Amino acid sequence: MxxxxxxxxxxxxxxxxxxxxxxxxxxxxxxxxxxxxxxxxxxxxxxxxxxxxxxxxxxxxxxxxxxxxxxxxxxxxxxxxxxxxxxxxxxxxxxxxxxxxxxxxxxxxxxxxxxxxxxxxxxxENFRFYPPYQKAMELINQGVIGKTIRVDYQMWSGLETLSQWDVPLKSWAWRISEKGNYKSPTLFDDGYHKHSVISQFLNQPIKSVIVWQGEKRIKGTVKWDLPSSMIYVCKNKANFATWNTSLHDFIPMHSKYYGCDEYVSIFGEKGAIYIPGCTGSWFKDCGAYAPGQAGIHWQDENGHRFKDTDIDTDWQTxxxxxxxxxxxxxxxxxQPEVNPQEARYILQIGLAGIRSVRNNFQEINLKDIKDKP
Ligand SMILES: NC(=O)c1ccc[n+]([C@@H]2O[C@H](COP(=O)([O-])OP(=O)(O)OC[C@H]3O[C@@H](n4cnc5c(N)ncnc54)[C@H](O)[C@@H]3O)[C@@H](O)[C@H]2O)c1
Structure with missing residues (x-):
């Protein structure tokens, strides 16, 4: 064409x-x-x-x-x-x-x-195209940190900023319905991104998942599927990932988009990668007290440390x-990415997560998810 x-x-x-x-x-x-x-x-x-x-x-x-x-x-x-x-x-x-x-x-x-x-x-699935995550995959594929053994994905939402990027109530309504989203705005809807990048960073098959979920009511009324903690267990049981997410009324979230932010650490057999910031920027304006400048930081197999904080960190990119x-x-x-078979696998992880919550936080094997949670 x-x-x-x-x-x-x-x-x-x-x-x-x-x-x-x-x-x-x-x-x-x-x-x-x-x-x-x-x-x-x-x-x-x-x-x-x-x-x-x-x-x-x-x-x-x-x-x-x-x-x-x-x-x-x-x-x-x-x-x-x-x-x-x-x-x-x-x-x-x-x-x-x-x-x-x-x-x-x-x-x-x-x-x-x-x-x-x-x-x-x-x-x-745009998170796979976020420049610091693309750079992380480049480093992983070049063997700079060795084989991935652990990924920690942390996410925080700040209630104060829910209204900054105007999200109409009707955009939330279907997300808290059973029919539209298994009542899981975090685990099933937003989770798709997290399952996607975590499985990409792990760079090896996930065998099972375990989810713990607490209970949070937004403004004391609407029940949200937070806080939650998901463990991704690899076929090689020495390797795993976690995704922790919670909402804090006190967080002064800087965000041009949704009122949330993410922080990822990826540990390899020989080195590690840290990526503070993504959708928002909790630590913006924290100056010297910030736990990490937005961008990407890594330590290679020789113990040398590097960073790229000039990389584009605008989520829109x-x-x-x-x-x-x-x-x-x-x-x-x-074939454009994310290809359908990979997308199906990511969906299966999300469905397994929902089943885990519904089965009292049981470990669920992906192979046992044949259709629905
Ligand atoms: N990649 C991301 O970061 C990201 C973020 C938000 C949403 N999403 C995904 O995008 C999709 C939409 O989410 P949203 O937040 O924009 O939802 P939304 O509720 O804000 O918008 C949905 C739109 O679809 C329209 N619509 C509904 N039925 C229609 C029909 N039959 N024909 C034509 N239009 C119809 C509605 O009028 C509305 O304008 C979802 O699948 C969601 O998971 C992805």
């Missing part, structure tokens, strides 16, 4: 504001030609801001547009299956926001349909990079 890839976006909710700019100013070899949402007011805002000619309230009509080569699907997870099946049938390449599906059988139907119709299909991967793969006629 030589021409610019003609893109249609389905779903113009909260997260679309980090997808849309990629097609405006970031030199992608693509053109945003159509948008669709069931909310007419949102369509008007977006089509004016991004100068999009064609607008639809019915995604099936957008899919019939012969001018469109590929779609980005940015709707809640429980709507993904019919949208992917119909997009595949309409011969559109598909980039699907995470969480791709509510069950493995849904995922399998998507994989079969996209294969049958010969279209490219990938899951949009992970979105642009992730969109670029999709567009480039279409031009180069190759």
């Amino acid at each position: 030589v021409d610019k890839v003609k893109i249609g976006i389905i779903g113009l909710g909260r997260i679309s504001s980090l997808h849309l700019p990629a097609y405006k100013e970031n030199g992608l070899d693509a053109e945003l030609v159509a948008v669709c949402d069931s909310n007419k007011k949102r369509i008007k805002e977006v089509s004016q801001e991004y100068n999009v000619e064609k607008t639809y309230t019915d995604y099936e009509e957008l899919l019939q547009d012969p001018n469109i080569d590929a779609v980005e699907i940015l709707t809640p997870h429980q709507l993904h299956l019919p949208m992917v099946l119909k997009a595949a049938q309409a011969k559109k390449h598909i980039s699907l926001q995470k969480v791709p599906a509510m069950s493995l059988s849904e995922m399998d139907q998507m994989i079969a349909a996209t294969k049958k119709h010969g279209v490219k299909f990938r899951v949009f 992970s979105f642009t990079n992730c969109s670029r991967e999709f567009i480039n793969a279409i031009h180069e006629d190759r």
